[in-house]
Amino acid sequence: MNIQWYPGHMLETKKLLKDSISKVDAVLEVLDARLPVASENPLVNNLCKGKTRIKILNKSDLADPSVTDMWLSYFEHQRKVPAIAVCGSQKYQAEKALNYCISRITRNRARKVKVMVVGIPNTGKSTILNTLAGKKIAKTGNVPAITRHKQRTSLKNNIDVYDTPGILWPVIEPKERAFVLAASGAISDTAIDYYEIGFFAAGLLLKKYPDLLLQRYDFLTELPKDESDLIEMIARARGCFKKGGIIHHQKAAEILIRDLRSGLIGKISFETPKDIESANETI
Ligand SMILES: Nc1nc2c(ncn2[C@@H]2O[C@H](COP(=O)(O)OP(=O)(O)OP(=O)(O)O)[C@@H](O)[C@H]2O)c(=O)[nH]1
Ligand SMILES: [Mg+2]
Structure with missing residues (x-):
């Protein structure tokens, strides 16, 4: 089976990310803790070169804790990128992830810090935004492609957080990766x-x-x-x-x-x- 699911708004989001990532101070790349590599979007790697970025292994409450520890060590030692495992609906954990990210940028307190949340569909980006805001700003749901447009929320401490629609890429290969993504819920049921x-x-x-x-x-x-x-x-x-x-x-x-x-x-x-x-x- 060849899985292809690339609705129109994903192409628009690709353009949006290309235009806006260079304008933000940092990127929160939200991955699924159960599949942290399969849920990485190669586009994000390309667009974030030189940009402060942390990988958030979200939904860690659903993942095998011992394997999540191995992933954190893998990102730290093998990939040398900052990563943190959280349950995005928990305020303390979402804030910890944001603070971890903010601590990595040089801040001019007089200027707003802009942070963009990106990732594939259904990893919990909007949930993290809502948790940080302390109220329901973005629509969330247990099916992929809920968010269709960029959305901003202003937090205290002069921080703006932008939620973006989840995106995949036109053809998902190899087959095993497509299966892992589909089993996790990142691909629409209509395409599997x-x-x-x-x-x-x-x-x-x-x-x-x-x-x-x-x-x-x-x-x-x-x-x-x-x-x-x-x-x-x-x-x-x-x-x-x-x-x-x-x-x-x-x-x-x-x-x-x-x-x-x-x-x-x-x-x-x-x-x-x-x-x-x-x-x-x-x-
Ligand atoms: N168990 C668990 N569920 C979570 C967590 N974070 C989000 N969810 C659930 O995952 C589903 C998807 O969350 P969303 O926040 O809508 O995901 P999204 O990344 O914004 O999805 P798109 O807008 O489609 O790209 C929802 O049912 C959330 O309640 C988490 O840390 N743990
Ligand atoms: Mg969303």
Whole structure:
């Protein structure tokens, strides 16, 4: 499956970022803590050269804490870029991320500091803006492409924060990266095949988090032998059947994906620094 999802506003946002990143003092690049490399937009790397930028590993409450620690160490030691893991809806944590960023710029107190929040869809950019503002300024939601325009909020201490729409790129490759992004919720459901993504998620969970699977789905008396076995067992236990009693794999896959995205299966990281290293070695 080749995932392509590049609605018009993303091209507009690309232009917006090209025009405005040079005019701000710093960039908060919001990544998904469960997939910090898959959720990096290469465009942001290109546009932010020489610009103060921190990587925010958001949704860290949904990620495997031990893997998040590995990611923070990876960014610090291997990539040599500042990174911080937060749960963007927590005021203290959002402020800590902002302060970490502000502390890295030379400030003229008389002048406003402009900070731009960027990243792929659904990583929690608008949530962070709202948390910093202490009120709901930007619309948020658990589907990608909620924000369609740049939005500014002025905070105390002479700081302006700009929220921007999440953007991807026209063709998402390789396939594994597209699957990770789709499973996390960064790609519109209209552009993905639930069965294929469910199959991918089942493989990831069986390989990396078998115990969490057994805990979540108590109808599993033993570990399913493979991905289709798991999806079929979920279908039977949750009554996912088509007419004539035929197993509805698609519906079962949707249940698995929803449970995974919402954290019901547990704190799960979709990739580790080791995965990235081995992928690079095979290129
Ligand atoms: N568990 C958890 N959920 C979060 C966190 N931050 C944001 N969310 C949820 O993630 C979803 C997406 O949040 P948004 O703030 O709309 O994401 P966005 O990056 O602005 O998305 P676009 O505008 O589509 O690019 C919402 O359902 C939020 O409630 C977090 O730290 N932890
Ligand atoms: Mg948004």
